[in-house]
Amino acid sequence: MFTTRPTLQGTFGMVSSTHWLASQSAMAVLEDGGNAYDAAVAAGFVLHVVEPHLNGPAGDLPVILAPAGGDVRVLCGQGPAPGGATIEHYRSLGLELVPGTGPLAAAVPGAFDAWMLLLRDHGTKSLAQVLRYAIGYAEDGHAPVERVGQTVESVRALFETEWTSSADVYLPGGRAPAPGELFRNPALAATWRRLTAEAEATGGDDRVAQIEAARDIWRTGFIAEALIRQSDRPTLDTSGSRHTGTLTAADLAGWSATYETPATYEWNGWTLCKAAGWSQGPVLLQQLALLPPVPELPAYGSEEYVHLLTEGCKLAMADRxxxxxxxxxxxxxxxLSEPYNTARRALVGEKASYELRxxxxxxxxxxxxAHAT
Known part of the structure; x- marks a missing residue:
């Protein structure tokens, strides 16, 4: 059978990501003697450059890692809500919902610290060695994918009136990034260059000391100061009003990414691992728990099979x-217990359910x- 997705095989190494430049950068790290963790960190920072509409260093990062010969672990790069983000605070502003945009929606940024922990504990390369690919594509430019420009156009008015520093980057000369045209992000490149220089000045030639210095710079240095300045700036959000955020210097300084034991489920001879209930990872585990024993499963691809999987997904999502x-x-x-899911499985009838159960x-x-549907 002809397919455009052939099976790929190799004896040296292999990389998969959502953008070819990130995959290419990670492969370059492997070819330069780096390990899989070095490659993953390099690819992650390149993705911040080439897919900025999907992720960034101030986002979140759940990682499931399986070191050779070691236990599977989860690295939690999901920052919590700031200490001041209380129900009472939002209601004092006349809000019943957290706005979907603006500084009031911001959690403590988690991705950068998680990448740094991964590099510190499992990588072999220095900070400069893994960041140079992202710096290169941000400074020298890359051809953006179509969705970048489309996303920028969808928030053009917000960028031009509220997020003017974003407009400087993503609307140079008033034009959104276009496919096939070279697009640069010099501000991000300058940020990583300064971070690297300050980390090297503090940590000297010690790789781990440099990474620790970078973590401190993010949490308490010039990057933290910029994050707080932006949070303190009254900004229009989806409520229709301008608000300042709740993120404080103490929030940034007091949090770091952490390792934890994964949530697991045994199914058909396999142990499946996911991040815990702070993520939506256990939904997949519960979908498996909702299935009957493998010998009792309907034929793969049959109507009954698809119906069972779909309805089980609905039940797991409702529990989420x-x-x-x-x-x-x-x-x-x-x-994830057998008695609970056996009882839940009995809710799957012959017809599709339209209820959240x-x-x-x-x-x-x-x-x-109140807004769950």
Whole structure:
């Protein structure tokens, strides 16, 4: 059978990402003697440059890593809400919902610190060696994918009136990035160059000391200062009003990425690992728990098979809406238990359900937000 997606094989190494320049950069790291973790970090920072509409260093980063001969671990790069982001604070502003845009929606940035921990603990390359690819594409330019320009156009008015520093980068001369045209982000390149220079000045020739210095610069140095300045700037958000954020210097300085044990489920001889209930990863585990034993599964690809998987997905997603959030309060053991999912499986009828039907693990009553559908 002809396919445009052939099976790829190799004996040296292989990289897969959502953008060819990130994959190419990661492969260059491997060919330069770096390991898989070095390559992943380099690719991650390139993705910040070439897919800025999808991710960035101030976003979040859940990582599942399996070191050779070691235990599977999860690296949590999901920052919490700032300390001042309380229900009382939002209601004092006349808000019943957190605005979808603007500084009030911001969590503590988590991605950068998680990348640094991954590089420090499992990589071999220096900060400058993994950042040079992102710096190169930001400084010298790259041909952006179509969605970058489309996304910029969708927020043009906001950039031009509220996020003017973003307009300087993404609307040079008033034009959004266009496919096939060279696009540069000199501000980001300058940021990483300054970060690298300051980290090297502090850490000297010690690779780990440089990475630790970079983490400190992000949390307490010039980058932290810029994040707080932006948070303190009244900005129009989806509420229709201007608000300042709740992010403080203490929030940035007091948080770091952490390692944890993954959520797991045994299925058909395999152990599947996901991040815990602060992510939506356990949804997949519960979808497997909702299936009957493998010998009882309908024929692969049949109508009955697709129906069972689809309805199980709905039930798992309903439990996500009711139960996921702060990891300490998520009853994952009960949600993945055999008795609970056997009872949930009985809800799958012959017809598709249009209801949101969360369950009651451990007998607890589910709580859904008013806007959950």
């Amino acid at each position: 809406e009711a139960w996921y959030g702060d990891a300490a309060g998520v009853p994952l053991a009960a949600l 969360p369950g009651s693990p451990d007998g607890r009553a589910p709580v859904l937000g």
